[in-house]
Amino acid sequence: MKLYKIALRNISRNKRRSGLSAAAIAIAAAAIVFLFAFFAGMLNDMRTNMWTYLTGAVRVRHSDFDKYERLNPVHLAIPGYDALLKDIMADPAVRAVSPRINFPGRVPVGEGTEKINVMGVGVDFALEAKYQDYEATLTEGSLPRMGTREALIGRALAAKLDAGIGGKFTVLSQSGSRGSNAYTFTVVGILDLPIAGLETLMVQVPLDTAQRFLWLPGQVGEILLKVDPQVDSPEDAALRLGKGLKSEVPLNVWDYKQVNGMAAMMDLAASIYDITAIIFFLLASTVIINTTIMVIFERMNEIGTLAAMGMKGSQLVRLFFLEALFIGIIGSLTGIAIGMAVAGYFGGAGLNLFSDAMEGMDTMGMGSVIYPVLNFKSTVMVFVYSVLVTGLATWWPARRAAKVTPVEALRY
Amino acid sequence: MIKVTNLHKTYTAGELEVKALRGVSLEIGRGEFIALAGPSGSGKTTLLNIIGCIDGADSGDVKIGEKSVMNLKKNDQAMFRRDNLGFVFQSYNLIPVLTAFENVAFSLNLMGIGEGDIRERTMAILKEVGLEGMENRRPGRLSGGQQQRVAIARAIVKNPEILLADEPTANLDSNTGREILELMKRLNQSHQSTFIFATHDPMVMDFADRLVRLHDGAIESDTRR
Ligand SMILES: Nc1ncnc2c1ncn2[C@@H]1O[C@H](COP(=O)(O)OP(=O)(O)OP(=O)(O)O)[C@@H](O)[C@H]1O
Ligand SMILES: [Mg+2]
Numbered sequence: 001m002k003l004y005k006i007a008l009r010n011i012s013r014n015k016r017r018s019g020l021s022a023a024a025i026a027i028a029a030a031a032i033v034f035l036f037a038f039f040a041g042m043l044n045d046m047r048t049n050m051w052t053y054l055t056g057a058v059r060v061r062h063s064d065f066d067k068y069e070r071l072n073p074v075h076l077a078i079p080g081y082d083a084l085l086k087d088i089m090a091d092p093a094v095r096a097v098s099p100r101i102n103f104p105g106r107v108p109v110g111e112g113t114e115k116i117n118v119m120g121v122g123v124d125f126a127l128e129a130k131y132q133d134y135e136a137t138l139t140e141g142s143l144p145r146m147g148t149r150e151a152l153i154g155r156a157l158a159a160k161l162d163a164g165i166g167g168k169f170t171v172l173s174q175s176g177s178r179g180s181n182a183y184t185f186t187v188v189g190i191l192d193l194p195i196a197g198l199e200t201l202m203v204q205v206p207l208d209t210a211q212r213f214l215w216l217p218g219q220v221g222e223i224l225l226k227v228d229p230q231v232d233s234p235e236d237a238a239l240r241l242g243k244g245l246k247s248e249v250p251l252n253v254w255d256y257k258q259v260n261g262m263a264a265m266m267d268l269a270a271s272i273y274d275i276t277a278i279i280f281f282l283l284a285s286t287v288i289i290n291t292t293i294m295v296i297f298e299r300m301n302e303i304g305t306l307a308a309m310g311m312k313g314s315q316l317v318r319l320f321f322l323e324a325l326f327i328g329i330i331g332s333l334t335g336i337a338i339g340m341a342v343a344g345y346f347g348g349a350g351l352n353l354f355s356d357a358m359e360g361m362d363t364m365g366m367g368s369v370i371y372p373v374l375n376f377k378s379t380v381m382v383f384v385y386s387v388l389v390t391g392l393a394t395w396w397p398a399r400r401a402a403k404v405t406p407v408e409a410l411r412y
Numbered sequence: 413m414i415k416v417t418n419l420h421k422t423y424t425a426g427e428l429e430v431k432a433l434r435g436v437s438l439e440i441g442r443g444e445f446i447a448l449a450g451p452s453g454s455g456k457t458t459l460l461n462i463i464g465c466i467d468g469a470d471s472g473d474v475k476i477g478e479k480s481v482m483n484l485k486k487n488d489q490a491m492f493r494r495d496n497l498g499f500v501f502q503s504y505n506l507i508p509v510l511t512a513f514e515n516v517a518f519s520l521n522l523m524g525i526g527e528g529d530i531r532e533r534t535m536a537i538l539k540e541v542g543l544e545g546m547e548n549r550r551p552g553r554l555s556g557g558q559q560q561r562v563a564i565a566r567a568i569v570k571n572p573e574i575l576l577a578d579e580p581t582a583n584l585d586s587n588t589g590r591e592i593l594e595l596m597k598r599l600n601q602s603h604q605s606t607f608i609f610a611t612h613d614p615m616v617m618d619f620a621d622r623l624v625r626l627h628d629g630a631i632e633s634d635t636r637r
Contacts, residue, residue, distance in 0.1 A: 313490070
């Protein structure tokens with residue numbers, strides 16, 4: 001009769017109590033699985049959106065641009081970027097590039113007295129088709145042709161401008177020589193963007209048109225690139241490119257965390273999720289500690305008998321420890337299965353938490369619909385920790401079984 | 413074989429001091445069938461527990477064989493009990509999740525004996541205590557007398573030096589009690605273990621070869637027959 005067999009049978013001795021312990025750990029595990037999956041989904045989503053629309057995984061700019069960013073230093077651009085693109089594409093980690101010119105602009109509406117802000121982006125649609133997921137976002141119309149004054153605009157912006165496909169609007173902006181300019185564009189496509197804030201601002205036009213508009217012939221304001229994290233982290237890729245790239249103007253090659261302080265904040269957010277997980281586990285532990293204490297008191301006489309028969313304290317502790325461990329394993333497997341099912345469901349269907357609340361807000365690239373993502377941490381690690389926590393929460397009260405003397409135990 | 417020398421034990425319960433044993437000395441030979449008798453509170457259980465290495469004394473000594481067992485470390489004491497002592501309790505104290513067979517086998521398991529050997533010895537002893545055919549019953553499905561037989565089998569299966577029994581008949585009717593005593597007497601002879609009882613039961617005293625009467629924690633009389 002092995003100890004573990006006795007421990008297994010002891011589980012069914014007080015089914016309600018074993019069930020309570022298992023449920024506690026299951027609830028904690030399920031909640032943590034979902035929480036981690038939710039957070040991973042959010043992070044993934046933010047990263048994808050940031051990389052695509054805001055910062056790139058790595059961003060190349062004129063090194064003075066950031067210093068004067070508030071003044072919209074359109075003239076601090078990168079000339080001769082064709083050669084630069086070749087060098088960048090030659091990097092083993094780089095998967096896609098997006099040379100851009102950003103130009104904040106204003107669009108008069110109505111009688112022309114009211115103006116709304118837009119964020120203009122000149123892009124090379126041939127490259128951009130590989131950089132952005134137009135198949136998902138371009139839900140109406142088609143891509144502009146290079147050299148024309150055709151534009152893609154966000155659906156929310158289209159509503160504000162009251163312009164559908166074929167509609168026209170005029171953008172006023174400041175050019176590279178610090179003069180003003182105005183171009184009238186025709187809407188050829190409507191974008192459904194994952195970031196509500198962007199959808200009300202975004203105007204995408206052909207890069208060459210933007211160059212003419214802003215008087216920046218042959219220049220781009222920035223080059224965004226995506227890297228394959230399997231090959232290299234954005235940080236390492238940025239470092240390498242920063243050393244290797246040659247240009248007429250000094251360049252800043254920054255990874256997205258350098259570009260956007262909020263992205264770096266996500267590491268902090270991750271630790272908040274970890275702390276939440278710890279709190280869940282602590283709550284579950286109190287239940288387990290409690291039931292273990294009750295079980296030990298209830299079986300005190302039995303502990304005395306076993307001790308009298310010559311069982312050592314360490315064996316007695318192991319007997320209770322194993323019992324709780326099995327309960328912990330059953331509980332955490334159940335919990336993880338539930339958590340995975342829920343996370344998996346929303347991973348497909350999406351969890352629409354923010355779309356109304358975050359309309360027009362800067363959401364740091366976070367989309368309004370979150371798709372939870374299961375990974376190693378949110379499954380295997382949760383299991384490992386659940387079992388570990390159960391073990392610790394049991395071991396502590398179970399030591400009592402070893403401490404009590406046989407006569408004391410037999411008196412119960 | 414068992415040599416108890418000048419045992420003292422005092423319990424303190426709050427303000428109150430109870431002298432449970434005041435200088436008990438006793439020698440018990442191998443294979444004896446000895447009853448410790450005396451009024452309630454006279455110290456029978458206390459003495460039995462100290463001999464059984466599950467309780468300590470304030471002073472004095474207990475030698476079993478050549479070994480002084482009083483100052484053993486906790487684990488060594490457990491191992492000593494495992495290898496040399498068997499216990500029978502008033503309320504049987506079987507492990508409820510184990511069958512009759514497993515309850516008995518478990519005490520051999522603890523000793524690290526091989527499975528085949530365990531099976532053989534367990535089946536033999538269960539037959540000897542008259543429980544053939546009931547091996548797979550759990551305690552909940554056995555009568556008090558049957559449970560006490562399992563408990564006795566569990567204690568004797570390892571052929572202990574000493575079998576200690578505290579009021580083993582107190583929860584049984586007199587007929588069942590008699591059967592149990594007859595069984596123990598037989599086992600005492602066939603297994604050459606020393607049997608020590610703490611009891612109120614006159615029938616147990618009748619069965620005993622030697623009767624030690626305690627009073628207020630001291631030996632009042634010691635008679636053999
Ligand atoms: N844990 C304890 N704490 C305090 N006093 C105790 C304790 N155990 C026993 N005593 C006291 O020690 C004395 C001897 O007790 P013991 O149990 O040895 O008597 P006993 O002869 O076995 O009695 P009984 O026939 O009732 O079983 C009694 O006065 C009892 O009250
Ligand atoms: Mg007693």
